[in-house]
Each structure stands twice: as C-alpha cells, then as structure tokens.
Amino acid sequence: MPSLSPSLDKLIDALKRLPGLGPRSASRIAQHLLADEKVQALALAHALEQAVKNIKRCELCNTLTDSELCPICADEARDKTKICVVESPADQQALEETMAYRGRYFVLMGLISPVQGVGAERLHLQKLLNRVQDDRDLKEILIATPFTPEGDATAHFIAKAVSARRNDVRVSRYARGIPAGVELEYTDANTIASAIFGRR
Amino acid sequence: MPSLSPSLDKLIDALKRLPGLGPRSASRIAQHLLADEKVQALALAHALEQAVKNIKRCELCNTLTDSELCPICADEARDKTKICVVESPADQQALEETMAYRGRYFVLMGLISPVQGVGAERLHLQKLLNRVQDDRDLKEILIATPFTPEGDATAHFIAKAVSARRNDVRVSRYARGIPAGVELEYTDANTIASAIFGRR
Numbered sequence: 186m187p188s189l190s191p192s193l194d195k196l197i198d199a200l201k202r203l204p205g206l207g208p209r210s211a212s213r214i215a216q217h218l219l220a221d222e223k224v225q226a227l228a229l230a231h232a233l234e235q236a237v238k239n240i241k242r243c244e245l246c247n248t249l250t251d252s253e254l255c256p257i258c259a260d261e262a263r264d265k266t267k268i269c270v271v272e273s274p275a276d277q278q279a280l281e282e283t284m285a286y287r288g289r290y291f292v293l294m295g296l297i298s299p300v301q302g303v304g305a306e307r308l309h310l311q312k313l314l315n316r317v318q319d320d321r322d323l324k325e326i327l328i329a330t331p332f333t334p335e336g337d338a339t340a341h342f343i344a345k346a347v348s349a350r351r352n353d354v355r356v357s358r359y360a361r362g363i364p365a366g367v368e369l370e371y372t373d374a375n376t377i378a379s380a381i382f383g384r385r
Numbered sequence: 386m387p388s389l390s391p392s393l394d395k396l397i398d399a400l401k402r403l404p405g406l407g408p409r410s411a412s413r414i415a416q417h418l419l420a421d422e423k424v425q426a427l428a429l430a431h432a433l434e435q436a437v438k439n440i441k442r443c444e445l446c447n448t449l450t451d452s453e454l455c456p457i458c459a460d461e462a463r464d465k466t467k468i469c470v471v472e473s474p475a476d477q478q479a480l481e482e483t484m485a486y487r488g489r490y491f492v493l494m495g496l497i498s499p500v501q502g503v504g505a506e507r508l509h510l511q512k513l514l515n516r517v518q519d520d521r522d523l524k525e526i527l528i529a530t531p532f533t534p535e536g537d538a539t540a541h542f543i544a545k546a547v548s549a550r551r552n553d554v555r556v557s558r559y560a561r562g563i564p565a566g567v568e569l570e571y572t573d574a575n576t577i578a579s580a581i582f583g584r585r
Binding site: 188199204215239273275 | 427
C-alpha cells in the first residue's frame with residue numbers, strides 16, 4: 186500500500202518509541218490529534234520543547250527540576266539528618282504524598298542492572314557518596330529502592346559504599362511491607378507510610 | 386508537596402490528555418523522555434509540528450494525507466465503480482493490507498453517536514452523498530463500519546441516504562461472521578447467529 190501520508194507515518198513512528206505504546210495505540214493517538222485536536226498536538230509539541238529546554242538535574246539530589254536546586258533541597262525546613270534514596274521522581278512524589286517523610290532525597294534515575302548494562306557510574310552514585318562524606322549533619326540513609334533483583338542490588342551496593350565511608354551514618358531500608366516486585370509509584374500511600382515507620 | 390518542576394507538570398498534563406494514557410503512564414513517558422531521551426523528545430515535538438502543518442483531508446475521500454488527493458484516490462488503476470466506507474485511516478489501512486479490495490474509499494473519521502453528540506454533519510457525509518449523486522461510474526457502496534451500535538446506526542443512515550439519491554447503486558455491508566482462527570466456543574452468540582444466517 187502506498188503511504189497515505191509520510192508526516193502521519195513519521196508521527197506514528199515517533200509515538201510508538203514511547204514506553205508502553207505499541208503501533209496500534211500510536212496510530213490511534215496520531216489520528217486523534219490530527220483529525221480533531223491540532224491545537225492539542227501543538228500544545229504537546231510546545232510542552233515537549235519547553236520541558237527539554239528548562240529541565241535539569243537538581244545539583245544536590247539529582248531529581249528533575251527547573252531550577253539549580255529542587256524545591257525540596259532548597260527547603261530549609263526539611264530534616265537535614267536524613268537522605269532517602271529513590272529510583273525516580275515518580276517514586277519521590279509517591280513518598281512525598283504520604284507526608285510520612287520530611288527528610289531529603291537522592292534520586293537515582295534508574296537502578297543498577299548488569300543485564301541492561303547499567304552500573305553504579307550511570308546512576309551518579311558518586312554524587313551521593315560525596316554528599317555522604319562531606320555532609321556532617323547527615324545521620325541516616327533510608328534506601329527506598331523496590332524489592333526487585335535490581336532494587337536489591339542497588340540497595341546492597343549503596344549500603345556497602347556508605348558504610349565504607351562513614352560508620353556514624355545509619356543505613357536502613359524501608360520495611361518489606363511493600364509487596365516484592367511492585368513499583369513504589371504504583372503502591373497506595375498507606376502501605377508506603379507503614380513501610381517507612383517499620384524500617385529497620 | 387511543592388511542584389518539583391512546572392515544565393514537567395505541564396508535559397505530563399499534555400500527555401495524559403492523549404487517548405489511552407492515564408496520569409501514571411503520562412508521568413512515566415515524561416520522565417523517560419527528559420531523563421534519558423531528550424533527542425527523542427525533540428524528534429517527537431518536530432514530528433507533531435510537521436504533521437499538523439502538512440496533513441490535510443483528501444478532497445475526495447476525506448482521509449488524512451499530505452497532498453490534495455490521497456495516493457489511493459489519485460491512483461487511476463483503482464476500481465472506480467466501488468466506494469468502501471470506513472471509520473478511520475487505520476481501518477482503511479487494515480483493509481488495504483488484505484489486498485482483497487481494489488476500489489476507492491470514503492473515510493468518515495468517526496461514527497454517528499447520539500450519546501457523544503456526533504451527528505451526520507460532523508462526519509462530512511454530505512461530501513460522500515455529493516459524490517454518490519455526481520459520480521456516474523459508481524455502482525456499489527460497501528459499508529465497512531464496525532458491528533457496534535454506532536457502526537450500525539452509521540451504516541443504516543448511509544444506506545438510506547444513498548438509496549434516496551440513486552437506485553442504481555448497490556449498498557452492501559461486509560459480512561458478519563466468525564473470525565479466522567477463533568474457536569466457536571469463545572465467540573459471542575450474536576456473531577454465531579449472524580454467521581449461521583449468512584451461511585453460503
């Protein structure tokens with residue numbers, strides 16, 4: 186069949202590279218946008234360009250933010266004795282929504298995964314370890330990576346690396362109240378809160 | 386919680402308006418693009434802008450295309466005696482892939498749906514009916530809308546409107562029956578009944 190529209194094909198192609206979208210849903214989205222919602226399509230293009238332009242990593246905690254320091258790191262009222270290590274900004278947001286944790290964060294933006302060739306250096310762990318070494322207020326690292334093989338490997342690596350640098354910093358992992366294999370961002374607030382209070 | 390990044394929030398907001406995406410998948414896609422794939426994010430923004438700029442409706446069949454006439458309508462080798470009426474360019478493509486139909490098309494870009502307030506005028510049906518009236522080569526309209534209440538209502542409306550204009554144009558609808566490779570026991574009663582009534 187001759188292509189009806191090379192521009193449509195290119196748009197479907199770009200959409201189906203997004204995580205969680207296949208060729209059918211990409212084609213449905215593209216047709217929806219071009220048939221009825223051209224304004225929405227341009228708004229999405231603009232939001233993409235603005236986000237690419239504005240978003241950087243927080244200098245302290247590595248999360249996605251528009252400023253040098255994210256609002257949480259910049260907040261003087263947060264508990265400076267604790268750092269919670271999470272996989273992603275979505276996990277960080279899920280924790281924030283519980284209101285059970287008032288310390289600071291370090292956002293890995295991934296997990297150690299030998300299978301996918303992601304090592305410690307890809308996760309900017311040096312940034313965390315420098316902070317552990319230099320920050321004399323710090324008393325505790327709470328590791329909130331998921332209970333998956335990658336999450337366990339990452340937690341293990343961080344615990345070992347922190348202990349090697351400071352023996353006065355307590356390293357804990359949130360309690361296994363979160364079902365194994367389930368991502369933090371898909372868990373309800375109560376379960377997350379219990380896991381934080383039950384940390385050992 | 387203070388927003389970590391207004392640009393990220395705006396992007397998630399634009400993504401979650403797309404059909405089939407909820408807040409979780411929108412947030413996952415946004416973080417994927419901004420953390421690792423800024424080039425891909427810009428490519429998507431560019432594809433959206435190009436598509437909005439280039440895509441129009443085919444003057445004859447109403448499908449999405451980059452030119453005045455889509456490649457199928459422009460193809461002199463296609464059978465001019467038949468028009469197949471489909472809901473969307475995706476349905477049109479599915480039919481083309483069968484190689485079982487060599488006529489032309491009319492693409493509704495929707496279905497009549499009183500519940501959603503979509504009437505005949507939204508579907509540019511006047512364009513189809515003018516074509517039925519003027520095109521003396523035309524001998525048959527094959528209606529390929531889905532077997533849903535909206536698909537049935539649309540088929541019924543078109544059949545009535547065409548018969549009112551031309552009595553020498555045959556109006557048919559594609560056969561309802563058991564799909565190839567599907568077990569009878571997993572097929573709904575309506576479909577089985579139609580397959581029995583439509584036996585040859």
